[in-house]
Amino acid sequence: MKPAFEVAEVLRNQQNRLNELCANSWQVRTLQALSVCRTAALGGHIDVCDNTKCRKLHISYNSCRNRHCPKCQGHKREQWMQAREKELFRTSYYHLVFTLPGELNRLVLHRPELVYKLLFQTAWDVVKAFAANPKFIGAAPGMIAILHTWGQNLWLHPHLHCIVPGGGINTSGKWKAARGKDKFLFPVKAMSGVFRAKYVEGLRANKLDDPKLYKSLFARSWVVYCKQPFFGPKQVVEYLGRYTHKIAISNHRIRSIESGQVTFEAKDYRRGGAKYLLSLPEAEFIRRFALHILPRRFTRIRHYGILSSTLKKVCVELLQRELGRIKLPERVDVHLLCPACRKGKLVTIWRFNTRGPPPLNTATLNLLMNLVKKP
Known part of the structure; x- marks a missing residue:
């Protein structure tokens, strides 16, 4: 389930203050990359489900692929885990x-x-x-x-x-x-x-x-x-x-972003992992994240x-x-599955640059429809 709030939202709110909140230019560059992850600023692609009973189109913006990004770790984690399973x-x-x-x-x-x-x-x-x-x-x-x-x-x-x-x-x-x-x-x-x-x-x-x-x-x-x-x-x-x-911190831990405050869920391990809510000003949240x-x-x-x-x-x-070698069931990378049917895999049929999504003129629509109709 897509989280209601994101770290990127906080970064965009404080975009003009990143230089003063970070210790060096490397931190600033990293936070700037996170702030535009999966937005039109990075371009994107259109995918089609290969399930013949679905064949739905999905438009996706490219990820920043930064290792500190809350939205970019799932696919990397799956690949790394598959490699480690073979070594058990x-x-x-x-x-x-x-x-x-x-x-x-x-x-x-x-x-x-x-x-x-x-x-x-x-x-x-x-x-x-x-x-x-x-x-x-x-x-x-x-x-x-x-x-x-x-x-x-x-x-x-x-x-x-x-x-x-x-x-x-x-x-x-x-x-x-x-x-x-x-x-x-x-x-x-x-x-x-x-x-x-x-x-x-x-x-x-x-x-x-x-x-x-x-x-x-x-x-x-x-x-x-x-x-x-x-x-x-x-x-x-x-x-x-x-x-x-x-x-x-993952995006799912953030409970609200309002009035310049970020409220997120945390655990107190001195009290047996009891959960509590912590609120920080956006600037302090970014400073700690950096x-x-x-x-x-x-x-x-x-x-x-x-x-x-x-x-x-x-x-x-x-x-x-x-x-003895350990055999585990084959892992399915859920990030490659169609979000509509959860059965077919997504196949990229169109890529567009950082100027935003492709113009949906008649020629583009006809091309996409022909691609979708192909088995």
Whole structure:
């Protein structure tokens, strides 16, 4: 169902203020792209349903394809999930979350690439070190890591969602399962301490001279969370679908845009995920949203170890032979289905440029009708 309100509407309302609300020109360019997504400004196309009992025409405006856009993630998510499904093998998969403390938020504002890149590297170093320990696995692991930078109220809350198979490949090239026997992967308290020490070590290696910051980072415990393994491969894929191409806020969470205020739904996880409504001035809403625009060309989904692009072609095939390949029902990309009959697929028959929809003169209409009549 199409949402009643959109982030793009807020951006268009404050179009003349984007420069003052953003920290840099890259954020401004990103928000400008989001504001015109699926409008006549980007041109569009006319599609016809290939179902002979339907054959309806649909006019669509082009999307901006920006990874921060609430309207552009569905098709990308489907494609990414289909690729990952082919790489599953029969084992337990665990969900780990590495969270940075709020004391680092100020550094995020000034050096986001450093903070986020170090988060990825440190999380992998921790997983790799614990997996190498014979007490837990004693083998080379793999990991898929997904960066999220936001909390429900749109403030900075950098954390990494990770999927880790419950085992690894030993020196003999064989699979070795985790010793926790599907009850736990690694001890989270020990991981939290190592995570903090390695991250601070990484900051020092980057010549960040701030004794006050280091003192504050060691003044509190850091958080590493590890859920019990998924029930099966279907749950792994569903999880990936929820988290991989998620953005700071979806259009469906916005409840109203009026009188210069944006009201949206949020969850309070300190109260068990209880829902509440939060209202912000449009300018503040945009300012917070812009905090989560990643640096240019920064990769927010990364693969490591036996799941890395370098090794997975060999390792995944080896493990699927040893442990068994998982076959899931073929996925249907709902974004390609006709919205009228929900059975046929849309076929593009006409494209038009950024000057808006094509003039519906007699020649154009006759051409389209002839195309529609074709079986």
